[in-house]
Amino acid sequence: MKHNYSIAIVLCLSLLIGMFTLTHYGESWDDLSLQKYAAKSLNAYGTWPMQGVMKITKEDLGDYGPSYVMAIALGSKLLDPILPVGPSDIRHLLYFVTFLAGVWAFYGLGRRWLTQTAAIGSTLLFMTQPLLWGHAFMNPKDTPFLAFFLLSVLFGFKMTDSIPPLSFDSLTSTAKRALALLTALWLVSVFSVFVFTDAFHTAIAHLVLAARAGEANIVSLIASDIHKVAPEVYIQKYFTWFIRARAVFFCLFTCGLGYLYYRVFPSVFRVLSVAVFPAILLGFTCSIRILGPFAGLIVLLFALWTKGRQSVPVLAAYGLMALAAMYLTWPYLWADPAGHFIESLQEMSLYPWKGQVLFNGLKYASTELPYSYLPVLLGIQLTEPVWVLFIAGLAVAGFRLREKRELAGLAALWFAIPLVGFIIMHSALYDNFRQVLFILPPIFWMAGLAFEKIRNVKWQAALVTLCLIPGLIGILRLYPYEYIYYNRFVGGVGGAAGRFELDYWGTSYREAAEFINGIAPQNAPIWVEGPSHLFELYARPDLKIYSDHEAERAGHYDYVVAMTRFDLDQSTYPDAAIIYQITREGAVLSVIKQP
Numbered sequence: 001m002k003h004n005y006s007i008a009i010v011l012c013l014s015l016l017i018g019m020f021t022l023t024h025y026g027e028s029w030d031d032l033s034l035q036k037y038a039a040k041s042l043n044a045y046g047t048w049p050m051q052g053v054m055k056i057t058k059e060d061l062g063d064y065g066p067s068y069v070m071a072i073a074l075g076s077k078l079l080d081p082i083l084p085v086g087p088s089d090i091r092h093l094l095y096f097v098t099f100l101a102g103v104w105a106f107y108g109l110g111r112r113w114l115t116q117t118a119a120i121g122s123t124l125l126f127m128t129q130p131l132l133w134g135h136a137f138m139n140p141k142d143t144p145f146l147a148f149f150l151l152s153v154l155f156g157f158k159m160t161d162s163i164p165p166l167s168f169d170s171l172t173s174t175a176k177r178a179l180a181l182l183t184a185l186w187l188v189s190v191f192s193v194f195v196f197t198d199a200f201h202t203a204i205a206h207l208v209l210a211a212r213a214g215e216a217n218i219v220s221l222i223a224s225d226i227h228k229v230a231p232e233v234y235i236q237k238y239f240t241w242f243i244r245a246r247a248v249f250f251c252l253f254t255c256g257l258g259y260l261y262y263r264v265f266p267s268v269f270r271v272l273s274v275a276v277f278p279a280i281l282l283g284f285t286c287s288i289r290i291l292g293p294f295a296g297l298i299v300l301l302f303a304l305w306t307k308g309r310q311s312v313p314v315l316a317a318y319g320l321m322a323l324a325a326m327y328l329t330w331p332y333l334w335a336d337p338a339g340h341f342i343e344s345l346q347e348m349s350l351y352p353w354k355g356q357v358l359f360n361g362l363k364y365a366s367t368e369l370p371y372s373y374l375p376v377l378l379g380i381q382l383t384e385p386v387w388v389l390f391i392a393g394l395a396v397a398g399f400r401l402r403e404k405r406e407l408a409g410l411a412a413l414w415f416a417i418p419l420v421g422f423i424i425m426h427s428a429l430y431d432n433f434r435q436v437l438f439i440l441p442p443i444f445w446m447a448g449l450a451f452e453k454i455r456n457v458k459w460q461a462a463l464v465t466l467c468l469i470p471g472l473i474g475i476l477r478l479y480p481y482e483y484i485y486y487n488r489f490v491g492g493v494g495g496a497a498g499r500f501e502l503d504y505w506g507t508s509y510r511e512a513a514e515f516i517n518g519i520a521p522q523n524a525p526i527w528v529e530g531p532s533h534l535f536e537l538y539a540r541p542d543l544k545i546y547s548d549h550e551a552e553r554a555g556h557y558d559y560v561v562a563m564t565r566f567d568l569d570q571s572t573y574p575d576a577a578i579i580y581q582i583t584r585e586g587a588v589l590s591v592i593k594q595p
Contacts, residue, residue, distance in 0.1 A: 006120050007107045011100050018096045024480040025137040026510030027088050029531050034140050037061040038069035044331035052240035054335040062332035063344040067287035068144045088537060092137045099136035102147025103127045105154040106441055113407040114448045117457055121464035122448030130474035131381050134483030138507055142434045148285040149295050149438045155278040156299030163307055163314050166271045175264050186257050193246045198336035201239050208234045275318040283325020290348040357430050361499045366428040374423055377433050380490040385467035389447035396449040411442035431504045478584050497587035504565055506531045508582045508589040512561050513538035515580055529562040529572040560593040
C-alpha cells in the first residue's frame with residue numbers, strides 16, 4: 001500500500017496548490033463557444049425525445065464531442081452556490097481535478113512496467129511539465145482528453161487483466177444456434193434503426209409530401225387534414241413517433257435478449273460485466289475528441305496479445321457498449337449517426353483553421369507546416385531532462401527488451417506511430433501542439449526506465465529531484481502562464497518571443513482587466529482588440545467594452561488592450577503610449593495603451 005500512499009500524497013498536495021493559485025488563470029479563447037455548445041447539447045436531451053428537434057448544427061461546433069463540456073456545465077452549476085469563486089474559476093478547478101485524475105491513471109499504468117520509485121519519478125516529471133501544468137487549469141479540450149485517454153487505457157487494461165474464461169460447453173448446439181441467430185438479428189435491426197436515422201427521416205418526408213400531392217399511402221390514410229397543415233408539421237410529428245417507437249423497440253428487444261441469455265447462459269453476464277465501466281469511459285472519451293477510439297484500439301491490441309481468443313466476447317461487448325455511450329453523450333450524432341460521425345472525422349482530421357501559425361519566426365498555414373514542426377516543438381517545450389532520460393530509457397529497454405517489450409511496444413503504438421503519422425500526413429496543427437498532448441505519456445514512462453537503472457533508491461530519489469528542478473522553476477517563474485513554456489534549448493520564453501507562439505489563447509487578458517479595473521474612471525470606454533470576451537469576463541460592470549465585433553463605436557477610448565499574437569499590439573493604435581505590459585521572462589504577452 002506504500003506506493004498508493006505516495007501517489008495520494010502527491011495528488012492531495014497538487015490539489016491544495018491548485019486551489020490556492022486558481023484565481024489568477026485567465027479564460028481560454030475557446031471556452032465561451034464551448035459553453036454555448038454545452039448548453040445546446042444539454043438542451044437536446046429535452047427537445048429530441050419529445051419533439052424530434054435537433055437544434056445543434058455544424059456551426060455550433062457539432063463536430064466536436066460535447067461529453068466533457070456538458071459534464072463541466074453540470075458540475076459548475078452544482079458547485080456555484082458552494083465555492084466562493086467565480087464561474088470561470090470553478091471551471092478551471094474542474095479542469096485541474098480532471099488533469100489530476102489523468103495523473104493518477106498515468107501512475108497506475110506506469111506501475112505495470114516500473115518500480116515504485118521510478119513510477120513516482122516519471123509521474124512527477126510528467127505532471128510538473130510547465131506546459132501541462134498551465135494547460136491543466138484553463139484548457140477545456142486537450143488536457144481533459146489526455147486525462148480521459150489515460151483513464152480509458154488504464155481501465156481497459158484492468159478489464160483485460162480480469163477477463164475470466166468463458167466456456168460454451170454447457171450449451172446445446174440448438175441453444176448456441178438460437179442465441180447466435182437472435183444476437184445477429186439484434187445487431188442488424190438495432191444498428192439499422194439507429195445508423196439510418198436520417199434515411200428514415202427522408203422516407204417520412206417523402207411519404208408526407210407524396211400524400212399532400214394526392215398519392216395514396218399510409219400517411220394519406222391517417223392524416224385527414226394533410227392539405228390544411230404545412231407538411232413540415234406532419235414530418236416532425238411522424239419523425240417524433242419514429243424516435244419513440246425506436247426507443248421502445250430497442251428496450252424491448254434488448255431486455256428480451258438479455259433475459260434469454262440469463263435463462264440459458266447466465267455466466268455470460270459475470271464475464272461481460274467487467275467491460276461495463278471501461279466501455280462507458282471509452283465512449284465518454286470518444287465523445288470528447290474524435291481520436292478517442294485510438295484508446296480503444298490500444299486496449300484491443302493489448303487484450304488480443306495477452307489473452308488471445310479468450311478476450312473476443314468481452315471485447316465485442318466492450319466495443320458495443322462504448323458505441324452506445326458515445327452516441328448517448330453526443331447529441332449531434334442523433335439526427336444522423338453515421339453521416340455526422342464521418343463528417344466529424346473528416347472535419348477534425350483536416351480542420352480548416354484560417355489563421356497563420358508562427359513557427360521559428362515564419363508564418364505558415366495550419367496544413368502546410370514543415371516536417372520539423374512537431375519534432376522541434378517537442379524538443380523545446382518539454383523540460384531539458386525529458387529527452388535525455390527518454391534516450392537513456394530507450395537504451396535500457398533495448399538491453400532488457402524481453403522484460404520491457406510490453407512498454408516498448410506501447411511506446412511505439414501510442415507515441416512513435418501517431419507522431420510519424422501526424423508529420424507525414426501534414427495534419428492541421430496550430431496553437432503549437434496542444435491537439436496531440438495525448439501522445440506524450442509514453443515519453444515519460446520510457447524516461448522512468450532511466451531512473452530504474454540506478455539501483456540505490458536514495459540515488460534514484462536524488463536524480464528524480466534534480467530532473468524536476470527545471471519544471472518547477474518554470475512553473476514558478478511563468479505563473480499563471482506556464483503553458484507558454486520553452487526550455488533553454490531555445491533561450492527560454494524570452495528566446496521564443498517573436499519566433500514561436502506564446503499566449504495564443506489570450507489568458508493574459510484577465511491580468512489586463514484587473515489592472516484596468518484599478519485605474520479606469522467610472523464608465524470608461526475601453527477598446528479591446530482580439531478576444532474581447534476574455535477581458536470582459538473579468539472587467540468591472542460599469543466599463544464600456546468595445547471591440548472589432550461591435551457595431552457601435554465610442555469614438556474615443558480611455559484605454560486600449562491588445563495581445564501580441566498576430567502582432568495586434570503593433571497594429572492597434574500604434575502611436576498610443578504603452579502604460580502597462582504583461583510580460584514573462586522578457587516576453588510581452590499583452591499591452592495596455594492610452595491614446
